[in-house]
Amino acid sequence: MVSQFPENSAEIEIPDEISGLRMTRQRQEVYRILQLERNHPTANDVFMRVKDRLPNISLATVYNCLEALVQHGIIRQVNFERESSRYCPNLSEHGHFHDAATGVIHDVDFKPGVNLADILNLPPGAVIDDVEITLRGKLVTL
Amino acid sequence: MVSQFPENSAEIEIPDEISGLRMTRQRQEVYRILQLERNHPTANDVFMRVKDRLPNISLATVYNCLEALVQHGIIRQVNFERESSRYCPNLSEHGHFHDAATGVIHDVDFKPGVNLADILNLPPGAVIDDVEITLRGKLVTL
DNA sequence: ACAGTAATTGGAATTATTCTTGATATTGGT
């Protein structure tokens, strides 16, 4: 399905269904915001942006949509400390660098060929399903 | 100061002051529980255990103590997903492996000589203050 | 011992998130 909002420069095509999840209007819009806002928005950030197009959407629905998208592996949920969860559409295995000065969160990719077992003393028999790497620090201009 | 509870087999000596933090009775007991319970207890877990010796302590005080200890680098605070914060007295740089089957959290040490810049494509100029590595998976008996 | 500061307590307040209920919308079968 092609978006019905051609006036928006950043056009994103979203099919009716992704990996078995029915893409309702609400889920489409939530997903679209995540594609557009690459700065790891919170549920509330998404809620405020999505209201531009769906003024009647509720925060609970945004939470529902985000959860459904996460559950179906369409987006990722990221947690920093005890802050609100943030969401990103970058599905590739990656970590996050949290700039303490600006609060900006940068995606950090793994260098190719890196194996966690090479750098960590894992407990014997550990089978890893999910990895989460978060760095905190600052960006120094050299 | 030597503990005044010699009947307890697992004795731990805690000085009156650690890295500039006045070790009040409450802070001592909170710290002692963390030394004893190496399974990453939550604030509430600590609260319940610490009441054995300080029946009048309040949960708010446990939170205060934990925060003071974290702030002074005496213990570490660890967050998994959006669960309650957990605390551990293991100060060495380490990650955590969360066994999905049992819920048990294992400390995971880095192999010696590992440099994060070797495995991650960090943004240029990134100075890292803190690293958090969390793995989720299961332990398979071979 | 006294004044000033820091810590503790108990309860209220806060905040992110989840739950509940009733209304709407969608699907598959006839």
Added chain:
DNA sequence: ACCAATATCAAGAATAATTCCAATTACTGT
């Protein structure tokens, strides 16, 4: 197209972890 079954949505209430606040209590330095 119609109907029943199912899924989704909206609004607000409920929950849980944590923080805040005001009143005591404990400690420190003089």
